[in-house]
Amino acid sequence: MKIALISLILSAAPAFAADASDSPKANRPAAKPAAPKEAYKTDDERAIYTIGFLMGRNLSPFDMTPAEVKVVQAGIADSVLNKEPKVDVRFYQPRVNEILSTRLEAANKRKEAAMASAAAPEKEKGRVFTENWVKEHKPQAISGGGWYLETKAGKGPIPAKTATIKAHYRGTTVDGEEFDSSYKRGAPTEFSLDGVIKCWTHGISMMKVGGQAKLVCPSDVAYGDPGRPGIKPGATLVFEVELVEIVKP
Numbered sequence: 001m002k003i004a005l006i007s008l009i010l011s012a013a014p015a016f017a018a019d020a021s022d023s024p025k026a027n028r029p030a031a032k033p034a035a036p037k038e039a040y041k042t043d044d045e046r047a048i049y050t051i052g053f054l055m056g057r058n059l060s061p062f063d064m065t066p067a068e069v070k071v072v073q074a075g076i077a078d079s080v081l082n083k084e085p086k087v088d089v090r091f092y093q094p095r096v097n098e099i100l101s102t103r104l105e106a107a108n109k110r111k112e113a114a115m116a117s118a119a120a121p122e123k124e125k126g127r128v129f130t131e132n133w134v135k136e137h138k139p140q141a142i143s144g145g146g147w148y149l150e151t152k153a154g155k156g157p158i159p160a161k162t163a164t165i166k167a168h169y170r171g172t173t174v175d176g177e178e179f180d181s182s183y184k185r186g187a188p189t190e191f192s193l194d195g196v197i198k199c200w201t202h203g204i205s206m207m208k209v210g211g212q213a214k215l216v217c218p219s220d221v222a223y224g225d226p227g228r229p230g231i232k233p234g235a236t237l238v239f240e241v242e243l244v245e246i247v248k249p
Contacts (some may be wrong), residue, residue: 059072074086115226122235125236126174126219126234129174130216130218139214142199145198146199146202146217146221149215151213151214153208153211154209155210156210159249163193163205163249165246166188166189166247167241167243168182169241198222200217200241203239207243213241214240215239218236219234219236219237222236222237223237
């Protein structure tokens with residue numbers, strides 16, 4: 001079914017909603033942001049500006065030029081002020097989805113190419129690290145990608161790939177820089193294995209409760225070309241994992 005892309009423009013999506021995170025910190029109340037320096041004198045003006053800003057947020061995926069933005073502004077102004085349209089709107093309205101679909105596809109391809117280019121150096125670094133690490137440690141391959149090295153045998157059950165578990169972990173880059181640690185938070189983290197990166201889903205389901213392992217996760221089974229805050233685009237990640245408990249089989 002074709003998605004009506006024009007609804008993107010007019011939707012009232014919460015543009016300033018907090019990003020979702022698998023970190024326990026995501027459950028803490030957000031601090032109230034400091035009031036910015038206002039550019040308009042009245043609340044009505046600020047609210048009207050906000051309408052335009054949110055419409056712009058919904059238009060941003062279409063990668064418009066400054067000149068095209070001015071055309072959009074002219075169309076909004078003519079409509080709001082009840083002026084005669086400068087084009088045959090009835091003719092072009094049915095074509096809006098087609099035009100915007102084409103633009104969106106082209107914009108996404110450009111962004112994907114830019115992300116892949118930015119991620120390439122980190123991917124190469126990860127490839128070299130992984131080749132050397134695999135030669136040295138002879139780990140098991142993880143289904144779908146990545147490597148598993150048991151460092152302490154567990155004696156409990158093995159979790160299903162959909163199980164909810166508790167685990168302690170420490171995550172580092174291939175350079176040894178730590179970016180996350182449940183040990184530092186002082187408590188194991190509870191999560192569903194089908195709600196995390198693929199390397200964890202398949203790697204931790206190779207462990208027994210009480211066991212410990214090291215997982216080496218290339219970017220394609222971790223956070224990919226986009227990366228995430230604290231993790232570079234295309235990064236290969238190394239995790240030390242301790243399976244503490246199966247909460248829900």
